[in-house]
Amino acid sequence: MKGVKSSNMDHLVPIIKIFGIEFDLAAILMVVLSSIIVFVLARLAVRNLSVENPGKLQNFLEWVVEFVQSIIGMATDFKRGRVYTGLGLALIMYIFVSNMLGLPFGIVSEAHDNQIPKVFGQELIVKGEHEHLAWLWWKSPTADMAMTMALALTVIVLSHIQGVRHNRKHYLKHYFEPWPFFLPINLIETAAKPLTLGLRLYGNIYAGEVMIGIILGMGWVGIPALMVWQGFSIFVGAIQAFVFTMLTMVYIGQASIHDEH
Amino acid sequence: MVYGLLAAAIVFGLGAFGASIGNGMIFSKTIEGISRQPELRGSLQTTAFIGVGLVEALPIISLVLAFILMGQAE
Numbered sequence: 317m318k319g320v321k322s323s324n325m326d327h328l329v330p331i332i333k334i335f336g337i338e339f340d341l342a343a344i345l346m347v348v349l350s351s352i353i354v355f356v357l358a359r360l361a362v363r364n365l366s367v368e369n370p371g372k373l374q375n376f377l378e379w380v381v382e383f384v385q386s387i388i389g390m391a392t393d394f395k396r397g398r399v400y401t402g403l404g405l406a407l408i409m410y411i412f413v414s415n416m417l418g419l420p421f422g423i424v425s426e427a428h429d430n431q432i433p434k435v436f437g438q439e440l441i442v443k444g445e446h447e448h449l450a451w452l453w454w455k456s457p458t459a460d461m462a463m464t465m466a467l468a469l470t471v472i473v474l475s476h477i478q479g480v481r482h483n484r485k486h487y488l489k490h491y492f493e494p495w496p497f498f499l500p501i502n503l504i505e506t507a508a509k510p511l512t513l514g515l516r517l518y519g520n521i522y523a524g525e526v527m528i529g530i531i532l533g534m535g536w537v538g539i540p541a542l543m544v545w546q547g548f549s550i551f552v553g554a555i556q557a558f559v560f561t562m563l564t565m566v567y568i569g570q571a572s573i574h575d576e577h
Numbered sequence: 578m579v580y581g582l583l584a585a586a587i588v589f590g591l592g593a594f595g596a597s598i599g600n601g602m603i604f605s606k607t608i609e610g611i612s613r614q615p616e617l618r619g620s621l622q623t624t625a626f627i628g629v630g631l632v633e634a635l636p637i638i639s640l641v642l643a644f645i646l647m648g649q650a651e
Contacts, residue, residue, distance in 0.1 A: 390623075512634055519637035526644055559630030 327424060327452035327529075330440050341435060346457040350414045358409070384408060387562050392569025400568060403474075408561040411458060411467070411517065415553030418456030418525050419546055426450045459522045461514070468514030471564045479571030486574045513563060520556045524549040585643040592639030599632035 330341040361377040370378070384404040388397045427433060427449040432440055440451065457463050479487035491502045524545075531538040531545055607625040611618050 515638050515641075516630070516634035519634070519641045523637055523640045523644075555626055555630050559627060562627055563631075 327450050330451045332435055342453045343460040350417055350457050354409050354413050388565050391565035392573050396573050397569055404561050408557050411557040411560055414456055414458040415521055418459055419549055423454035424450050424452055456521050458517055459525050461518045464518040465514035468510045472510040475568045475571040482572045483574055487571055517556050517560055520552055581646050581649040585646040588639050589643040592636035596633050596636035600629055603628045
């Protein structure tokens with residue numbers, strides 16, 4: 317768009333093509349970075365574990381574990397659902413850290429004289445026309461649709477697998493509940509679950525980042541607006557991590573845990 | 578004609594309308610519930626935020642669509 321200075325939408329994505337497959341380098345880098353951050357945080361918290369005298373980080377991680385267990389208790393039967401505590405913990409920490417990463421700053425690289433740089437010997441792909449080439453290297457990993465859909469698909473496939481393994485009769489029967497002619501509706505629901513799970517997280521974080529770009533384009537006037545928007549984005553990031561984890565537990569519980577018959 | 582901009586405006590306008598009505602209904606019922614039983618305040622608040630996360634999913638998707646459509650404006 318002309319006239320919007322350094323708007324987020326004008327930044328290119330650094331994509332390279334290896335063996336015909338396109339790789340988004342910024343997304344790969346940010347995914348690795350957030351994985352490292354979560355891993356280091358978790359490992360630091362379990363050093364020198366102590367029951368009588370817990371350190372601050374150990375206390376914090378224990379609180380997170382209890383929070384995840386309360387989510388499981390809200391979503392499904394806790395006695396049989398507590399095996400998923402590790403999954404819930406990984407999801408909520410990873411998604412929360414990923415949502416926060418894109419907020420503080422962004423790193424943009426610009427091309428001199430519009431020359432296209434090479435990474436690992438491959439040229440970055442430029443789609444469309446741009447007057448001034450600039451690539452965005454730092455963004456939230458969850459602002460990428462591939463990443464959130466991968467998370468959602470992993471979790472939904474896990475729920476189907478657990479349903480077939482642990483609860484085969486009821487899982488197959490529930491497609492025909494409450495009446496057999498509900499089958500198309502239930503199939504649509506099955507298809508819609510991974511879609512909405514992934515798109516909800518993607519849309520929230522991506523829209524937040526685009527708004528940050530637009531507010532930055534307003535110059536000095538936008539500083540209070542930016543502060544308010546950053547605060548709201550922290551709130552939205554936390555809520556979306558919570559909702560993703562909660563829905564994961566609900567779907568897994570619905571598919572695999574039914575013992576009232 | 579700027580069909581892309583018009584489409585983006587309609588898409589997100591309707592999405593915002595839906596989001597505001599949905600959130601308003603959720604929170605009005607939550608406030609009513611808290612006023613009836615103040616000791617359930619924490620649980621009702623948590624459920625309200627879960628509801629907000631779910632209700633706002635489609636309007637946010639419409640926002641992303643609006644950005645895509647804006648980029649295609651002539």
